[in-house]
Amino acid sequence: MDKIVSLCKRRGFIFPCSEIYGGFANSYTYGPYGVELKRNIKDLWWKMFVSDREDMVGIDGPIILHPKVWEASGHTTNFNDAMVDCKKCKNRFRADHLVDEATGEDMEGKLDEMTAVFASGKISCPNCGKKDWTEVRSFNMMFETKMNTVSGEEANMAYLRPETAQAIFIEFKNVIDSTRVKLPFGIAQIGKAFRNEIVAGNFIFRLREFEQMEIEYFINPKMKWEKMFNDWLVFQEEFAYRLGAKKEDLRHYEHPDEKRAFYSKKTIDIEYNFPFGFKELFGLAHRSDYDLKRHAEFSGQKLEYLDQETNEKFIPHVLEPTFGLDRSILVALLAAYREEEVEGEVRTVMAFPKDIAPVQVAVFPLLKNKENLVAKAREVFGMLKKEFRVEFDDNGNIGKRYRRQDEIGTPYCVTIDFDTLEDNTVTIRDRDTMKQERVKISDLAEGLS
Numbered sequence: 001m002d003k004i005v006s007l008c009k010r011r012g013f014i015f016p017c018s019e020i021y022g023g024f025a026n027s028y029t030y031g032p033y034g035v036e037l038k039r040n041i042k043d044l045w046w047k048m049f050v051s052d053r054e055d056m057v058g059i060d061g062p063i064i065l066h067p068k069v070w071e072a073s074g075h076t077t078n079f080n081d082a083m084v085d086c087k088k089c090k091n092r093f094r095a096d097h098l099v100d101e102a103t104g105e106d107m108e109g110k111l112d113e114m115t116a117v118f119a120s121g122k123i124s125c126p127n128c129g130k131k132d133w134t135e136v137r138s139f140n141m142m143f144e145t146k147m148n149t150v151s152g153e154e155a156n157m158a159y160l161r162p163e164t165a166q167a168i169f170i171e172f173k174n175v176i177d178s179t180r181v182k183l184p185f186g187i188a189q190i191g192k193a194f195r196n197e198i199v200a201g202n203f204i205f206r207l208r209e210f211e212q213m214e215i216e217y218f219i220n221p222k223m224k225w226e227k228m229f230n231d232w233l234v235f236q237e238e239f240a241y242r243l244g245a246k247k248e249d250l251r252h253y254e255h256p257d258e259k260r261a262f263y264s265k266k267t268i269d270i271e272y273n274f275p276f277g278f279k280e281l282f283g284l285a286h287r288s289d290y291d292l293k294r295h296a297e298f299s300g301q302k303l304e305y306l307d308q309e310t311n312e313k314f315i316p317h318v319l320e321p322t323f324g325l326d327r328s329i330l331v332a333l334l335a336a337y338r339e340e341e342v343e344g345e346v347r348t349v350m351a352f353p354k355d356i357a358p359v360q361v362a363v364f365p366l367l368k369n370k371e372n373l374v375a376k377a378r379e380v381f382g383m384l385k386k387e388f389r390v391e392f393d394d395n396g397n398i399g400k401r402y403r404r405q406d407e408i409g410t411p412y413c414v415t416i417d418f419d420t421l422e423d424n425t426v427t428i429r430d431r432d433t434m435k436q437e438r439v440k441i442s443d444l445a446e447g448l449s
C-alpha cells in the first residue's frame with residue numbers, strides 16, 4: 001500500500017489534499033492522471049450499466065436535498081456509528097471496530113455491552129496506549145449544513161447527502177411520467193456522497209467525501225427476484241474484472257438476518273482482498289418497497305407504478321447494486337501495480353486495462369532538439385489524438401520516458417526516429433512485453449487498437 005500511495009503522489013494520480021496548509025486528514029485530490037483514471041472508470045460504468053442497456057436510465061440530482069428526504073429514509077435517526085473517546089489523548093475511535101479487533105466479537109449497535117468491554121480494561125488506546133475511555137456513544141454520520149433562508153428556524157438545517165440512492169427514489173415518479181420505462185427497469189446515478197466517518201483511513205478506501213455509482217432496479221413484487229439478484233452480482237463482478245481485479249481477490253459476504261435491515265430480503269457485500277484484508281468493495285441489497293413507501297408516506301404523494309397490461313397499480317420492489325467509485329479506483333491501482341526485474345533493475349509498471357489507462361499512447365520524438373523529428377512526432381500526435389488519449393513527451397532519454405510511461409500505465413509508446421523521416425515507419429513499444437515493433441504510420445491506429 002505504501003508503494004501505491006507514493007507512486008500516486010510521484011506520478012500525479014492522487015495527492016494528499018491541503019498539503020501547503022499542513023494537510024487535512026483523509027482528504028485527497030485526484031491529480032492529472034488520477035482524474036483521467038477516475039473519468040475512464042465512470043465512463044466504463046455508465047456504458048456497461050446505462051448506455052449499453054435498454055432497461056436503464058440515468059439521472060443527476062443535487063447533493064443537498066429536501067431535509068424531509070432524510071427523515072423518510074431513516075438517516076436522521078438511524079445513520080449512526082458507535083464512537084468512544086480516549087480521555088487521555090482525546091482521540092476518537094469507532095467503538096465496534098476496536099471491540100471486534102480485541103475480542104473478535106461483532107457488537108455493532110450494542111452500546112452498553114461495548115461500554116462494558118472498554119471498562120473491563122481489555123482495550124488500549126491505539127494512539128497513546130492508555131485504557132481510560134469514555135462511554136460508547138452513538139454519532140450521526142450526516143454532515144449538517146445551514147441554508148440561508150429564514151434565520152433561526154429548524155427548516156434551515158440541511159444535510160449533504162450521505163448516499164446517492166435517495167435522490168433516485170424521490171425522482172421515481174418524474175422518471176416514470178416522463179419516459180417510457182417499463183418494469184423491470186433501473187435508474188442510475190453517479191455522484192458525491194458525504195459521511196462524517198469517525199475514522200477514515202487506508203488511503204482512499206474510507207473517505208468523508210467520496211463518489212458512489214448507484215442503481216435502483218425496480219421490479220414487480222410478484223416476480224421471482226432470486227435469479228435477477230444473482231445476475232446483478234455477476235454484472236457487479238464483471239465490472240470488478242474490468243478494473244483489473246482477479247477472481248481470487250473477490251468474495252461474497254452475505255449479511256445474516258440479525259445484521260440485515262428489517263426490510264431487506266437479502267444483502268450481499270462483494271469484498272475485495274485489499275492489503276488490509278477482505279473489505280466491502282460493492283454491495284447488493286433487496287430493499288423491498290421500503291424507500292418508495294416511506295417517501296409516499298412522508299410526502300403524501302402516490303409513488304405507484306401502473307402496469308399497462310394488467311391495469312394493476314402497485315409500489316415496485318427494488319434491487320440496489322451500489323458501487324464506490326473511489327474504492328473502484330483503489331482496486332484498479334492495486335490490481336495494476338507490478339514490480340519486475342529487468343536487466344538488474346526494478347521496473348515498476350501500472351498494468352491498467354487499456355480502456356481505463358489514463359494515457360493510451362505516448363508519442364516521443366527520439367531527440368528533442370531535432371526540428372524535423374519533433375515536427376513529424378507532432379503530426380503523429382495530431383493524428384492519434386482523434387482516436388486515443390495521447391501524451392506528447394520529449395523530456396529526457398528514451399529509457400527514462402519509457403519508465404515514466406510504465407508508471408503512468410500507458411499501454412503503448414510510439415517513437416519517431418530518423419528512419420521515420422525516410423520511410424514513414426515508427427516503433428511501437430508494448431508496456432507489458434516491452435517488445436518493440438516497427439509499423440507504418442498509416443497502420444498505426446489499427447496496431448494500437
Ligand code: ATP
Nearest residue numbers: 205206207210212280281282283322323324326327
Ligand atoms: P462500509 O461498511 O465500508 O462503511 P457501507 O456498507 O456503509 O460501507 P454503503 O452504504 O453500502 O457502504 O455504500 C455503498 C458503497 O459506497 C460501498 O460499497 C463503498 O464502495 C462506498 N463507500 C461507502 N462508504 C465509503 C467511504 N467512507 N469512503 C469511500 N467509499 C465508501
